[in-house]
Amino acid sequence: MSCYPINLKLSGKRVLIVxxxxxxxxxxxxxxxxxxxxTLVSPTVIDxxxxFVLANNIKYYQREFKKEDMLDTCITFAVTDNRRVNSLIASLADKHNLLVNVADSLEESTFTLPALIKQGDLLLTVATGGNLPALSKRIREELENSFGEEFKVFLxxxxxLRPIIIDNIDDEKQxxxxxxxxxxxxxxxLLAEDKDEFLEKLNKSLPAKVRKICDLAYIAEDGFGL
Ligand SMILES: C[C@@]1(CC(=O)O)C2=NC(=C\c3[nH]c(c(CCC(=O)O)c3CC(=O)O)Cc3[nH]c(c(CC(=O)O)c3CCC(=O)O)/C=C3\N/C(=C\2)[C@@H](CCC(=O)O)[C@]3(C)CC(=O)O)/[C@H]1CCC(=O)O
Ligand SMILES: NC(=O)c1ccc[n+]([C@@H]2O[C@H](COP(=O)([O-])OP(=O)(O)OC[C@H]3O[C@@H](n4cnc5c(N)ncnc54)[C@H](O)[C@@H]3O)[C@@H](O)[C@H]2O)c1
Known part of the structure; x- marks a missing residue:
């Protein structure tokens, strides 16, 4: 399967789950x-x-899917246990050029979901081309152990730090x-193991000009929140 991975910004965008x-x-x-x-449409929902719907003020219609549900949505998730309904949603999406994820058909999906490892702004994603989703999950569990909270704090x-360096070091190579x-x-x-040693090593990586402007000890005062 040949895919184009993107990180979508969906804030405020209407999405439909069927x-x-x-x-x-x-x-x-x-x-x-x-x-x-x-927006969620389904005659039944698990507890x-x-x-989740109640706690987060999600729009919920307790009924079967109608094609009008897809008006004004950019993405639809066809996740019913009814092959015929999922397939109908996929064909409507195709007709109207909308993105669709079909839980029981890789062929009808225009995108799939990877397994995620997220540490603040660090995002790692795993996919297997739909060949073995359970393996995506297993790899995610393994990677989670190697990328802890220190990556979130470091970022x-x-x-x-990065904008300060960009503003103060004119030489691109440097x-x-x-x-x-x-x-x-x-x-x-090292940030997770020994914060003082981390600070020392970090300081050494910075040119004197940046070190002077940026008081790392001050930033680290709260122990980096770790
Ligand atoms: C990664 C993850 C993300 C997520 O969904 O959040 C994800 N599936 C996860 C778990 C999982 N899925 C399934 C099992 C049970 C074991 C098994 O049967 O294999 C488990 C394991 C479990 O639940 O423990 C069953 C399954 N999955 C699909 C089908 C339909 C089919 O193959 O046609 C069936 C068979 C249904 C049936 O029984 O008929 C299809 C898809 N699942 C995908 C993603 C996409 C491809 C990703 C890739 O390329 O790897 C794709 C194509 C479409 C999509 O959904 O986007 C999430 C792990 C999250 C995490 O924990 O990190
Ligand atoms: N992609 C994945 O990761 C993955 C994993 C497991 C299963 N699946 C597949 O995903 C589908 C859903 O799995 P599930 O475990 O959530 O199923 P489920 O049986 O728990 O839920 C199905 C839901 O679809 C609703 N539904 C049925 N007909 C509908 C209609 N006409 N309009 C709106 N809603 C309708 C039902 O009311 C129910 O709430 C199945 O086809 C399953 O094979 C996919």
């Missing part, structure tokens, strides 16, 4: 994290999803050298 089972619940949780405006620090030195997995992992 179906109310455990697959619908999994999709809904991720969509809410992305702040999408969710977890029912509480928060870089959000502050900047690139600094960034490559900072993108050091060992350095990042």
């Amino acid at each position: 179906g109310g089972g455990k697959v619908a619940y999994r999709k809904a949780k991720r969509l809410l994290e992305a702040k999408a405006e969710i 977890e999803l029912k509480y 928060e620090l870089m959000k502050i 900047r690139r050298k600094i960034f490559r030195e900072l993108a050091d997995l060992e350095l990042i992992r």
